[in-house]
Amino acid sequence: MRKVDISQVKANFIKKLQDPEYFTSRILNKHLWPIQAEILKSVRDNTRTAVRSCHGIGKTFTAAMCILWFLYSHPKAIVLSTAPTWRQVEKLIWKEIRTAYREALIPLGGNLFPKSPELHLVYDEWYAAGLSTNEPDRFQGFHEEHILVVVDEAAGVNVEIFEAIEGILTSSGARLLLIGNPTSIGTPFYDAFTKPGFKTFHVSAFDTPNFTEANITPEDIANDTWQAKAVHTPYPRLITPEWVADRYKSWGEDSSPYQVRVMGNFPQQGEDTLIPLLWIELAMERWEDMTEGAPVRLGVDVAAYGSDKTVIAVRKGDKLSELRVYSQKNTRETAGLVQQTAREFGTEKISVDEIGIGRGVVDSLEEDGYDDVGVNVAEKSSDSERWHNLRAELWCKFRELLDPEKNNIGLPPDDELLAELASVKYKVDAKGAIQIEAKEDMKKRLGHSPDRADAVVLAFSNVEHEVFAVSGGDMYVNKYVK
Secondary structure, eight states: OOOOOHHHHHHHHHHHHTOHHHIIIIISOOOOOHHHHHHHHHHHHOSEEEEEEOSSSOHHHHHHHHHHHHHHHSTTOEEEEEOSSHHIIIIIIHHHHHHHHHHOSSOOOSEEOSSSSEEEEETTTEEEEEOOSSOGGGGSSOOOSSEEEEEETGGGSOHHHHHHHHTTOOSTTOEEEEEEOOOOSSSHHHHHHHSTTOEEEEEOGGGSHHHHTTTOOHHHHHHTOGGGTOSOOSOTTSOOHHHHHHHHHHHOTTSHHHHHHTTOOOOOOOTTBSSOHHHHHHHHHHHTTOOOOSOEEEEEEOOOSSSOOEEEEEEETTEEEEEEEEOSOOHHHHHHHHHHHHHHHTOSEEEEEOSTTHHHHHHHHHHTTOOSOEEOTTSOOSOTTTBSSHHHHHHHHHHHHHOTTTOOOBOOOOHHHHHHHHHOBEEEOTTSOEEEOOHHHHHHHHSSOOHHHHHHHHHTTOEEEEEEEOGGGOEEEEEEEO
16 A cells, blocks of 8 residues: 655645635635636735726625635734725625635634634634724734735725735735725725736626626627527626616616726716715615614605606615605605605605695695795705805705715615716806706706605705895895705
């Protein structure tokens, strides 16, 4: 019988561990499609790797596999993971880590903490941990020959965190992986693709297996010929041709959401775009973990018959609880739906766009005893030097609420709402005041009215009748925003 050289077997196994694809498939029993495998190999071979991609390619799964491979293939390694929100750290990337750890073909060993994102092989010497991004100081003091930092949804992580991360990437074995949707320009994540120093990957929907294996192209989506090719979906968890085709029709090929979420491109955000796409994405990401509070308010955008929708936005404190969307309702029916919603939630305030058909809804509500519900966005703003009219004031103050550096309101993850909010444009009028694109012009450009967006802005408007002073001491009655 041939004698087995245990030391040689061990050496061969250790060598194989340096192949992340081998580790993922033969030990974790997980499958990587080609670009995912190339990303992990890049982390092995390059100090800095950055991946910008479309929606639904398995980014978080890829990051989790990278974390486990690096941790178990490098002695006394330290692996740190982070993301814009704690939910993304704890419930997304570490959920993938826990699943892979439990389902591994070979017991991985170590201590996987049940209630915190930590996996220790040797306490304080060899471990992986998830960190939040609210305190840059937490990223200081980590030094080891083999250290990996993984930043998931990297476009949403602020500059201070990146500066802190750079301070610990000093050893020869240090590695950095940035991965995410390219939702914002002018960020460290954007710089990774425009400046030297990173091995970069750009992954569009058309680079993913559900498209490549069926040879589905952008032309197939545009010409509606994709269905003949999409006989089956080999990777149901990844982005699908059906989803892309639907977004092509509803968003438009040139829209920022389509370019980001389907093509994996950074948004071509002009100077006339009111709200950065990233701010909307962050508000939708934090929504699930937010608690509902007070005040409870309704914003109502009323549609005429046709393709436009009547939308009732329900706000509870800083959280937009839900959107109720209706078609083909007359003014009396709409007023009834508003009253029903108000009673259901104990609403303190209702704001209805009273221009056009909305006036009939306001009249109906007032007949039934509801006071001060109409909002005429064509009226004067509280500061005519800053805002062209009340519409501009409402939208600009809603923009301020979305600024992640100032406020933390939450919006439901609604693709139509995201597209509408990201499409709003503005200009400066002859007097230097901000003027928001007219609703009719938006409808011509988008192909539909921004019903969801207008209802949400009204829900956060806090519009009331007040008397206040203006320059020169003159007094007048107007509507203003607190």
